[in-house]
Amino acid sequence: MKLPAPRCRESSRQGKGLFVVVRSLTHAASCGECARYSCSTKDSRLYYRRAFSIDKLLLFFKIYTISKILNLETVRKTVFVKETPKTKQELLLEMEGLRKKLNAAEHRIRGLTNQKQSKEALKISETRYRRLFETAQDGILILDAETGQISDVNPFLVEILGYSYKDFLGKKLWEIGPFKNIEASKTVFLELQDKGYVRFEDLPLETKDGQPIAVEFVSNVYLVNHHKVIQCNIRDITERKLLAERLQKAHIELERRVDERTVELRSANESLRKALSEIKALKDQLEAENIYFRHENKMRHQFDHILGQSDGLKYVLFRVEQVAPQNTTVLILGETGTGKELIAAAIHNLSPRQDRPLITVNCAALPASLIESELFGREKGAFTGADTRQVGRFEVAHGSTLCLDEIGELPLEMQAKLLRVIQYNEFERLGSSQTTKVDVRIVATTNRNLEEEVRKGRFRQDLYYRLNVFPITVPPLRQRQEDIPLLVQAFTERYARKLGKQITSIQKETMKALQDYPWPGNIRELESIVERAVILCPGPVLQLADKLETASLPFSAGMNTLEEVERNQILKTLSKTRWRIEGKDGAAAILGLHSSTLRARMHKLGIVRPETKNPG
Amino acid sequence: MILVVIRMKVHSEKRLELSQTMALLISSIRAEKGCRSCDFYQSIEDENQLNLLEEWDTQESFMSHLNSERFKVLRGAMNLLQEPYEMKFHTIFNLEGLKEVL
Numbered sequence: 001m002k003l004p005a006p007r008c009r010e011s012s013r014q015g016k017g018l019f020v021v022v023r024s025l026t027h028a029a030s031c032g033e034c035a036r037y038s039c040s041t042k043d044s045r046l047y048y049r050r051a052f053s054i055d056k057l058l059l060f061f062k063i064y065t066i067s068k069i070l071n072l073e074t075v076r077k078t079v080f081v082k083e084t085p086k087t088k089q090e091l092l093l094e095m096e097g098l099r100k101k102l103n104a105a106e107h108r109i110r111g112l113t114n115q116k117q118s119k120e121a122l123k124i125s126e127t128r129y130r131r132l133f134e135t136a137q138d139g140i141l142i143l144d145a146e147t148g149q150i151s152d153v154n155p156f157l158v159e160i161l162g163y164s165y166k167d168f169l170g171k172k173l174w175e176i177g178p179f180k181n182i183e184a185s186k187t188v189f190l191e192l193q194d195k196g197y198v199r200f201e202d203l204p205l206e207t208k209d210g211q212p213i214a215v216e217f218v219s220n221v222y223l224v225n226h227h228k229v230i231q232c233n234i235r236d237i238t239e240r241k242l243l244a245e246r247l248q249k250a251h252i253e254l255e256r257r258v259d260e261r262t263v264e265l266r267s268a269n270e271s272l273r274k275a276l277s278e279i280k281a282l283k284d285q286l287e288a289e290n291i292y293f294r295h296e297n298k299m300r301h302q303f304d305h306i307l308g309q310s311d312g313l314k315y316v317l318f319r320v321e322q323v324a325p326q327n328t329t330v331l332i333l334g335e336t337g338t339g340k341e342l343i344a345a346a347i348h349n350l351s352p353r354q355d356r357p358l359i360t361v362n363c364a365a366l367p368a369s370l371i372e373s374e375l376f377g378r379e380k381g382a383f384t385g386a387d388t389r390q391v392g393r394f395e396v397a398h399g400s401t402l403c404l405d406e407i408g409e410l411p412l413e414m415q416a417k418l419l420r421v422i423q424y425n426e427f428e429r430l431g432s433s434q435t436t437k438v439d440v441r442i443v444a445t446t447n448r449n450l451e452e453e454v455r456k457g458r459f460r461q462d463l464y465y466r467l468n469v470f471p472i473t474v475p476p477l478r479q480r481q482e483d484i485p486l487l488v489q490a491f492t493e494r495y496a497r498k499l500g501k502q503i504t505s506i507q508k509e510t511m512k513a514l515q516d517y518p519w520p521g522n523i524r525e526l527e528s529i530v531e532r533a534v535i536l537c538p539g540p541v542l543q544l545a546d547k548l549e550t551a552s553l554p555f556s557a558g559m560n561t562l563e564e565v566e567r568n569q570i571l572k573t574l575s576k577t578r579w580r581i582e583g584k585d586g587a588a589a590i591l592g593l594h595s596s597t598l599r600a601r602m603h604k605l606g607i608v609r610p611e612t613k614n615p616g
Numbered sequence: 617m618i619l620v621v622i623r624m625k626v627h628s629e630k631r632l633e634l635s636q637t638m639a640l641l642i643s644s645i646r647a648e649k650g651c652r653s654c655d656f657y658q659s660i661e662d663e664n665q666l667n668l669l670e671e672w673d674t675q676e677s678f679m680s681h682l683n684s685e686r687f688k689v690l691r692g693a694m695n696l697l698q699e700p701y702e703m704k705f706h707t708i709f710n711l712e713g714l715k716e717v718l
Contacts, residue, residue, distance in 0.1 A: 314692045
């Protein structure tokens with residue numbers, strides 16, 4: 001079919017969508033033959049649509065473009081310069097042929113491009129790896145795996161070994177100084193060949209100038225173009241080794257110090273443990289030795305001021321309870337300092353007379369001349385100096401209790417008068433003839449054995465019988481040993497509070513000494529000893545300030561004969577003068593005797609200087 | 617039954633005091649549970665020699681007496697003695713036999 005050739009301008013007026021393509025084609029082919037026959041019919045629009053799908057037009061465009069790039073005039077001519085119009089079949093065949101040619105050309109072009117690119121990449125890679133090889137901080141040695149000939153060496157290795165390139169290149173591994181141990185090098189080489197890999201963590205080498213260096217040697221075999229090549233990486237580890245050695249040394253030194261310190265610590269620990277156990281032992285001992293003052297109320301009873309738990313005290317309090325509610329005269333007996341006046345007060349306080357005050361007269365404290373007016377009162381002018389009327393204690397104690405303290409000291413003539421009051425409840429004031437009647441309960445106290453006093457004629461028997469209606473014997477402190485801790489605590493607390501001190505305990509031994517002491521002065525003595533101890537006590541543990549001497553202390557007052565007192569005094573003085581009798585400081589002078597008199601007394605009393613004492 | 621004998625040698629001047637105390641104590645001891653009898657005696661040979669005789673039903677009742685406040689008072693009264701008191705316990709276990717003899 002013949003295709004008429006329409007003008008481009010006309011066809012360009014056809015459908016808008018194809019206009020660009022046509023134009024392009026036209027333009028691309030520089031208004032060549034292709035355009036001419038593709039748009040040459042009147043119904044060019046339809047025809048051209050059938051004949052040239054967009055794909056085909058694009059193909060043309062592509063061919064044109066490629067031919068332009070490659071400057072392939074022939075192709076262009078083949079494609080575009082067509083002298084005679086062809087059938088569609090012919091055209092399609094021709095196009096198929098063209099396509100094949102085009103593909104081949106394209107393939108060729110691609111191959112050429114790839115080759116060029118490969119060459120460039122190879123060049124880049126070569127540069128890169130060469131640079132790496134040359135700047136590596138490890139020595140690298142490349143050798144032929146078959147012959148052992150060195151083919152390359154990097155500058156770092158050259159530098160660390162101190163050889164030149166020439167020394168390396170073309171030579172075999174074992175021909176070079178550093179690897180001069182030929183046998184070993186060969187063995188290594190053989191091993192390498194065999195295993196393909198060798199590694200030495202610490203290989204000793206020598207530089208050209210004989211300096212020993214340590215290297216880490218890693219080498220392996222690889223293939224280059226079917227040819228085995230060995231690459232040896234040699235790392236200088238001299239410094240690292242030195243460091244490691246130094247580290248090792250430091251480590252050993254540290255270990256040594258640690259060991260030393262451990263030994264020291266162990267011994268310190270041991271001594272600490274010892275000290276601790278000692279402390280514990282001491283603490284236990286202290287706890288065992290010390291009796292801590294504890295606040296316990298179980299010791300308390302209805303008698304506020306009377307402390308104790310002993311059977312002896314219970315007995316006394318039983319007696320008190322029995323007699324107190326009655327009007328009976330009570331005689332309280334007991335050694336000095338046993339607290340008789342407290343018992344008297346307890347009786348009064350438990351009696352129906354408790355609302356009135358207890359009146360106490362100390363018969364020992366008043367001279368005989370005054371005691372009468374003290375007890376019975378006096379009228380004005382009763383005797384010289386009696387310029388006022390005085391009410392006696394009996395009158396004051398009317399309706400209450402009169403405590404006659406130390407009744408044993410009352411003069412005999414007063415005893416008769418007292419007997420009358422006790423018997424008849426009446427008396428006359430001194431200087432008055434008027435009889436005064438009183439209601440007084442008598443509680444008398446004494447530290448004397450009144451029966452003995454009666455026998456000796458120093459105390460009226462009838463008065464004794466009148467007084468001894470209900471006797472209460474207060475036991476001495478030595479018979480109340482179990483009460484001593486309680487009393488010590490009470491007195492300690494009392495005086496510590498007074499002095500603002502903090503005393504919390506007492507040594508067991510001290511307490512034992514206190515309990516063993518016979519206490520001739522009884523509770524009064526204990527109180528004063530505790531008071532002194534508290535005053536002089538420096539810490540929280542009560543320490544005695546006085547020495548409790550049991551030997552020379554009499555068990556009770558008035559029990560010693562004159563002879564005993566004399567012997568004791570002479571012995572005491574002699575021990576002070578170290579048995580020197582004569583002289584200014586001698587015992588005789590001190591005792592106010594002539595030395596011969598003292599000797600005679602000593603002979604009489606059987607005082608002999610002990611042989612064991614220092615003679616002379 | 618338990619028979620208890622307490623022998624006391626008192627100071628002559630304390631005899632009155634001890635006797636008073638004993639007189640007061642024995643009446644209350646008699647009232648204690650398990651007490652069959654409680655009596656206080658004076659020796660006709662030695663007026664200062666005094667004895668306390670107690671009879672108790674069982675050991676338990678006697679033990680409870682020993683732990684009582686009264687017994688503590690009694691022991692406290694022993695301070696009045698010339699010498700330490702002597703206390704004896706006798707356990708009588710066959711009264712039936714004794715009855716036959718008597």
